[in-house]
């Protein structure tokens with residue numbers, strides 16, 4: 001009876017899609033868990049078969065029409081994030097997982113100045129210092145005549161930057177042997193669990209409440225989450241016990257902002273350990289692999305395309321003639337070819353690969369010309385937009401020139417790696433700063449040669465963010481000649 005209702009008498013019955021998807025959420029579970037992070041790939045084939053709007057779950061629609069992206073995520077939208085998806089990161093109290101619109105706006109206002117362009121410009125020297133350290137670590141591979149794992153190297157760098165900035169602590173990620181830092185290993189073990197957490201929330205609850213003495217006997221994929229919480233919890237305990245300890249750090253941290261007393265009319269939850277822990281864990285996750293992945297994808301394509309590589313180096317030399325004297329971040333931002341390379345890297349890396357689910361309501365919403373009933377989960381994946389051949393011809397080709405044409409400005413609205421609107425990326429200024437300084441510095445100072453590279457090295461499984469598995473992209477390192 002329920003099956004008949006879902007198929008024929010549901011308010012989404014008129015939308016095309018596989019009947020099994022309309023009947024049960026096990027359809028999605030199969031692609032998330034059994035086919036191990038392959039949902040967004042599958043969505044591409046569903047759109048080829050069923051058109052621009054597909055019923056992909058009993059209560060869920062996915063769109064591929066470019067206009068839909070703005071209707072779902074753009075400025076002025078107020079759709080709630082789908083709780084089932086956002087709770088699976090086990091950071092329920094973070095701004096990322098919150099859904100009350102006003103509360104989110106208050107929280108974003110509180111932390112916004114910490115990630116403003118002004119704050120990031122003040123941070124430039126710190127970021128450049130960490131990148132210089134990465135370059136000198138990579139030079140050790142030159143002296144040892146060994147190839148370096150660039151995936152881990154870039155992720156170690158972004159982890160180091162975000163941890164130093166947000167918490168004024170260093171995980172010493174760039175000092176770890178072969179960049180195998182324990183936080184990165186914990187993230188790698190944790191990410192595949194998100195689909196289990198999403199579809200089976202009871203497992204998440206049980207796991208997070210497991211006594212520490214049992215944590216050591218859990219398998220690595222679950223132990224990593226608990227370890228991460230424990231490490232960050234220790235710092236928060238110290239701060240909550242003695243807030244004046246924050247006076248001794250050399251720059252502001254996220255805690256300085258979160259612990260600032262707010263006017264009474266600003267609706268914010270009381271400061272608790274759980275809140276600070278969830279914010280901290282999410283910030284570290286949001287700020288590390290996203291930037292690291294984009295750098296890896298950039299490096300892979302630059303090094304596998306001689307023309308792009310030499311044009312990039314020539315354009316960098318114009319603003320950076322003396323190898324030992326780096327220009328400022330603001331000077332690098334003005335190098336058109338570097339900017340084009342970074343935009344193309346963001347397009348190919350996507351940022352977040354899982355379509356970001358939003359809940360329509362409280363009234364009917366118009367999305368790409370369709371009237372969608374309240375309670376429907378809607379989404380449109382960035383991969384679908386970034387690979388749309390009518391917007392980005394030959395979409396699998398890394399082609400920075402597409403961003404340098406007279407009408408390239410029109411393309412900007414289709415680059416959605418940072419998403420858009422009221423829930424767009426909060427760390428976007430920091431991300432751009434890291435991308436300019438990292439790719440600028442690494443390619444001005446180092447000449448790299450891929451080590452038996454294939455596109456497989458940057459192919460990914462989808463665990464919300466892309467996780468590059470298998471061999472990882474390696475390259476031999478040598479200094480540039482001048």
Ligand code: HEM
Pocket residue numbers: 095096097104108162283284286287288290291294350351352356416417418419422423424425426427428430431
């Ligand atoms: C290349 C780098 C980055 C990319 C591509 C990226 C992408 C994104 C995307 C797509 C979202 C929306 C997620 C959603 O709606 O569920 C997001 C949100 C967010 N990002 Fe980033 N991000 C990057 C770097 C950073 C950095 C460095 C930080 C610093 C901590 C950061 C902090 C955040 C936060 C806090 C949110 C949640 C905002 C909210 O829900 O209101 N991101 N990011």
